[in-house]
Amino acid sequence: MKKSEPLSIILILNNRNKRFLGLVQDFSKSLNPFSVSGLTRYMEKIISIDIKTVKILKITHIWIFSQCKLSMFLHFSNIFSSRILSFEILKFILKKEFFGKKNFKDDAYKNTFLFLNNISEKSNLGMFLNKHLRKVLPLEKKKEIILENFSKIILFDFDNDLNIMDYRCYIIGNNSLLLPRKVRKLKKLKKNMMENKLMDETYFDKLTTFQKYCKNKIKNIVRIIEIGPRITAKILKKF
Numbered sequence: 001m002k003k004s005e006p007l008s009i010i011l012i013l014n015n016r017n018k019r020f021l022g023l024v025q026d027f028s029k030s031l032n033p034f035s036v037s038g039l040t041r042y043m044e045k046i047i048s049i050d051i052k053t054v055k056i057l058k059i060t061h062i063w064i065f066s067q068c069k070l071s072m073f074l075h076f077s078n079i080f081s082s083r084i085l086s087f088e089i090l091k092f093i094l095k096k097e098f099f100g101k102k103n104f105k106d107d108a109y110k111n112t113f114l115f116l117n118n119i120s121e122k123s124n125l126g127m128f129l130n131k132h133l134r135k136v137l138p139l140e141k142k143k144e145i146i147l148e149n150f151s152k153i154i155l156f157d158f159d160n161d162l163n164i165m166d167y168r169c170y171i172i173g174n175n176s177l178l179l180p181r182k183v184r185k186l187k188k189l190k191k192n193m194m195e196n197k198l199m200d201e202t203y204f205d206k207l208t209t210f211q212k213y214c215k216n217k218i219k220n221i222v223r224i225i226e227i228g229p230r231i232t233a234k235i236l237k238k239f
Contacts, residue, residue: 087233095228
């Protein structure tokens, strides 16, 4: 999908504090490039979104973040449907509040994948979530593609007993730091010797073969980093 073709629009109403605005911005970035942000405080601007603009942007779904007194809410719907799924946001963590490296550039991961956990298609709610969330984000199950370089993973996890939905965003992929120190040293040595033309073809082939052997031995080892935001919300009304 091209970045110029988002599938959902993200809006904010009645913004009362910077941290809530930060949550909406983080959520919008985590769905990038499959969303477009239309942050606004005025309902009139939402109403003014015309059908022609929606078709040009290829928008199919809408997320609305709102705040009323001490409560925060998230509403999700197909933009051409009257059916709206509403959540009360119970708690959240911003991207900048996570420890460790989190400022990945947009090109640090080429793929974005959706995972739906504990969402059954036997209920009306489950069918709604499966149908529409899969339209908002691509779904890919091939492990080889997910582990290629770095991938961004979007996870929706649902607790049917408590009606709680958790939203998580991760980076997953192979990491050169997981290679044995000896292999990393050989890789650096090979690079230096090639640059200075100090390596014959036989020695080069031996080093390359050894490196491939070590990489194949640890090919199933990956690094998972939660980059945020993290949202826990309760569904206000079940279908």
